[in-house]
Amino acid sequence: MIHLVQLAQQLDQVFVLAKHWLLGYVPAGVQPLCSAVLSVLSVILVFPLLFAIVTWIERKGLGRMQNRYGPNRVGPCGILQPIADGVKSLTKEDIVPITADHAVHFLAPVLLVSASFMDYAVLPIGRNMVIVNLNAGVLFFFAVGSLMELAVFMAGWSSRSKYTLLGAMRAIAQMISYEVPLVLASIVVIMQAGSLSTVAIVNRQATYTGIWPHWFVFTPWGFAGFVLFMIAATAESNRSPFDLPEGESEIIAGYYTEYSGFKFALFFMGEYIGMFATSGMAITLFLGGWSAPLSFLTWIPSYFWFFAKLLTLIAVFIWVRGTLPRLRMDQLMNLAWEFILPMTLLNIITAGVWYYMPTGSIRWFVCSCMVIVPCILLSRGLKQKKRFQVRTYHFTQ
């Protein structure tokens, strides 16, 4: 029995131990540097792999949802498709528009990808598996996230094409107006955990009453915050139904229309990596990070849980993408400013009430009411604003 427990712990900490073992071989002077390099390397190796797999899953899943086979040529049921894509994008010619601003045009994808990788610096992937434990970790996450907007703008502006510029402007407007609710939605967690450090937040959730975990998502405000956070995150990472910036039907591919070959692949990867990072942050904030969903499952390694949750969220992303149609720009903005923002603010109040009320079912009742009632009212407001009518297009004007 004891053996099993120790084994479980060993298994849990295997990567940490491995890192320490490797660090044993380097002189003490460069050990911090090496440890940093190792952690970063592991991230840089793991997540692109995940990215490759996810592209395949996504295409298959979408195919299933749209009654077609997804990729099914390369390898068994197209499993090798990502590799083929990678090779293709590597070997394609890298075209730069003649009028483009070369330096910026080159820097944009690099900045995007590096920013989206920097996000992982504060994500606790498993127990003791975080690169740096800043005491303002969440803030760091959002700060880095705001770098992406800049990259998007650089891409759109530098390639001197109206589609890219439009796409960039759309993307930035959307990202800014959804970054606000993103931050506000995560504030509730910060209020409860009393810390901005991701590690502290996860540790706060990694305890159990009976077999049930103390995940923040299992509270009214937590649940509301989680949903809002996910909506905002979908918009933040420009995914359907919020993918106006790259709406093929209007502006060809948005801000990276003019990119090709490897840079295009970089953008693609940057977007996915950013999506993973946001989902990871959602997991860290609301879904208890690497902690097991049930107390008797703690023997399963923590990183396994993290990736399980991550894949689940990604599956949700894919599902949503396959299900929902794309919003119009005004609908997008209305949703942001008239529904999500007020909801997040109310949610903050709710969290405060929760914090100060005595534990018990009354607290549950009150807070759920505080979440549900305004939700209904606000959504009714949204619907009232929308008037259904036959839309006529005048081509003669």
Place this chain on the structure above:
Amino acid sequence: MTWIIKNLWLVPALPILAAAISALLRRRDRIAAATLAVGSMAASFLLSICALLHVLTSRGGNPIHTFNFRWFQFGNEWLKLGWMLDPLTAVMLVMITLVGLLIFIYSLGYMDHDENFTRFFCFLALFAGAMLGVVIANSLLLLFMCWEIVGLTSYLLIGFWYNKPEAAAAAKKAFITTRIGDLAFLLGMVWLYAKTGTLLFYDGGAGCLENSALTHLVAQSTAIGLTASTGIALLIFCGAAGKSGQVPFHVWLPDAMEGPTPVSALIHAATMVAAGVFLIARAYPLMSAHAGFPYTPTIALQVVTWVGAITALFAALIAVAQFDIKRILAYSTISQLGYMMMGLGVGGVAVGTFHLITHAFFKSLLFLGTGSVIHGCNGEQDIRRMGGLRRHMPITFATYAVGMLALCGFPLFFSGFWSKDDILRSALTWSVSRAPFYMGAFGALLTAFYMTRQVFYVFGGRARLAESSRNILHSSHAAGSAHASALPRESPTVMTVPLVILAAFAMLLGFMGTPAWPWFQSFLDGTHTTFAVSAFSGLAVLPVMVSSSILVFCGLGLGWAFYGHKPIQHADDLDELDKLQPSIFNFLGHAFYLDALYGATLIRWNTWWSKVCDWLDRWVWNGAVQSVSFCVLGIAHFDDFFDASVVNSGFDEGCQGVSRSGQILSLLQDGQVQSYMRIIGCALIVLVLYLLWGAKA
């Protein structure tokens, strides 16, 4: 029972919460709004009953229970708020919640036709909450906040029918007039904070109404010789006067009658206007803080008394000659408020508050009766067009009569008698002057007179409503006159029941404070009391009672003589007084015509004086003036020459010089931001160099 002190905040919180919720409601769910308002009011009524019981049970010990908490910190000091529970608070709480509850129920019927029903109840509830907040506040700051909310809601409710221009104007007038007073109030508050460093009334010895602070305040004196306490007290009294329409600020109250009648009853008769009186009562220690020799009233109290007395008389005079049924009551309210102020001044908290409470009941009763009358007459407000309603609306008539007798102070059976009598008695024994007593007595006579007049006009005589063709114009809410029938009819039960209850209170309340058994006074003062008929034989008790009742009878008799025995026939008949003394009557009717009054007197005086001057001019000054004028002419010629030759030229030179230099200087102003910034940079350099120089040397 001590939980009530902890949870006293619930009393104002509930109505405010109700208001907040019903603000979110849509216009069409009226039921919900009404239920919320009435329910919250009932709940806080029960709570205040608990509070009263608690105060009653905990007699003997320290009668003041406070609960203070820190609000927020700025710099390094905390701003503290809190609420308190003492007899005054408890009584006021019960009064406000009870009257408020009745008026809420009443307005269910009254505002039935209004399409902004929901908004109305939202405002009412908000008002009630704020008013209760004023009452329980233990911090002048908290009191001021609620005070302002009260003002705001009164503004909103006066202008409730904002599409009527005069309503909007009246609302503005009320708001601005009270603002003037509140500004003084604010100044007094700031001054107080500067002197004592706290705004809490009672804070375990550290409050600003407790001895340490008071002695400190009395010690200091300002530039004009007043002690700081007096100055602050006067400033606060300005605020109170503004709220409760004392003489300089009384102008807004009559116009405020544009609002719906329940509002007039609740805000402008029972509670809000009483808030000023309450404020004085609350700040009484400050008002009466004397520097050593305790037997002469302080300046502040004297001011209060005089203003009160003047108001009482003045408003009563005006009320005699009004025709709008609500304006009569408005002026009588003003004069009653004057009585309260006077009572506070001459007799202390108990006297004034007693009249406040009784007045709240019978005046709201009167107003509700008026409302019922107006409701019955489809919005007719001119008493000349009513009449004969005695038959059509008996309940209203009965209750109205009770209220009227109470207001007149009909002996022995009506609360108004005892409270007013109390005031008069203490006015008689006031050490400074007897004038307030006589003014008050005369006011009482007038009160009886005009109330009788109004009653005979409205209920007596034959119905003149039929001939009133203008009731649509007068109708305060179009929906009301939609199903207008010429014949007046009794109001629905939901309106009459509150009337009956209020009438009962208006009769019975008086016995709480008879001289024989001054339970109320002793309750407020915290002393113990017993029933003693012998008290009647006390100093100036019986004489005052007798005299005041005689006055009342005179008033009633006069009223009957004028309006009663020969019922008014036609709506367009002249008023009896009008026939008798047209000039005086108009003069009163236009609220003393102040401008015309000044005009008349001054002009007469002027003409006389000008005649004298004319004669003097002609025979005395003329010669002198002639001679002087020649000298003046000579000097003028010399000046002219001097100007032309000397001054002008020099002045022109100067002008040119200035303009040239201006042109030169304006070259610097080339409108370029950056050149300015350049100069700033140079200035920065110089500054740093200078500082370095200073550091070196």
Place this chain on the structure above:
Amino acid sequence: MILAVLTVAGMASAMGLRNAVHCVLALTLGFTGVAALYLQLDAQFVGLAQIMVYVGAVAILIVFVIMMTHRSEPAAPPNFISLWTVGSVVAAAVFAVLAWAICCSAASTQGLPPQPGVTVQQIGDALMHRFLLPLEIMGLLLTAALIGAVVIAMGHKEDMK
């Protein structure tokens, strides 16, 4: 040291480049450098707030305005050179004086005190207690600025419609 060089380079190019957008990009570089300096000075919260506010908000805002009022730097007026020389001279003089002052001052010679472990929680407490009134005023100011900016920028909307 590297950070300093980076920052100065960013700032200088932000002021020096001809293309406004390049200026903004260089500016963000400079801001990031300053933020890194804050981090180096153990002021994590401020540093990250700096990135969020400046890089995330201000820079984007400026970019938007540049997009809306996009003109290349206008041709040099006759006095451009003089403007340039005078401006740079004044600025240089300012720097020289400041540097001199700093070198003379005694305060700058002390060493690094031990690191104060400032957590975000402490900052929050300070904001909620000692600095509450400034905080409130700041909120008021931000609201006013928000409304004012909207009003000013959207002032002629109905004309444009």
Place this chain on the structure above:
Amino acid sequence: MNSLQNYLLLSSLLFSIGFAGALIRRNAILVLIGIELMLNAANLNFIAFWRYGPAPAALTGIMFTIFSISIAAAEAAVGLGIILAVYRHFRTTDLYHMNSLKG
């Protein structure tokens, strides 16, 4: 090398760069950027003094910086709004042409 002096020198250098920009550039937006730079230099000073100062626990420097950052944000918003309005009026952002206040 990381003495207070160097930080102060750096911040003064930044300040004068910003100042030079504000003096030289004629695009109003860039002048605004210059002003932002000066603000940043000031903030850097605050932080440096806080870090090296006698009482780092008092957090005064950090508070100052936070407040001045938020003020800077407000200032940027309003300033850019003004620039937009001016641009609508003059059709240019060139300070050289905005000299209507000329005496």
